[in-house]
Amino acid sequence: MESYQLARAAAKALSDKKAQDIVIVNVSDQTVVCSYFVIATGTSTTQVRALCDNVEDVFEKNFSLAPTRTEGVREGRWGVLDFGDVVVHVFNEESRLFYYLERLWDSGRNVEHYED
DSSP: OOHHHHHHHHHHHHHHTTOEEEEEEEOTTTOSSOSEEEEEEESSHHHHHHHHHHHHHHHHHHHOOOOSEEESTTTTSEEEEEOSSEEEEEEEHHHHHHHOHHHHHOOSSOEEEOOO
16 A cells, blocks of 8 residues: 555544544655654544554554554653654644644645545
8 A cells, every 4th residue: 555545544543533633744855764744633632542542453454554663652642653654643732733743844735634
């Protein structure tokens, strides 16, 4: 499966659990680390954890993929799931505003706001 389809699948998994402000950012021209960031907001630490868990579950079930690394999920402020070419960032509202990753990686037309 292509990286973009994986990024869309992550966005859908986040949307299915009511994540807010989901964006897919193509970072392939700015870094060699990955091709896409998927960024979303959860309204509470519990929801941030649930969103991350759902993405992991969907990727395991549908694509037999597990993240190579996870960070911060249990704390529920900023969870990062690294699937290689797709990295999923789930923030609580305060952390999302503080770090504002879209601003750091936005080059004009590389940010897609996800909607079902």
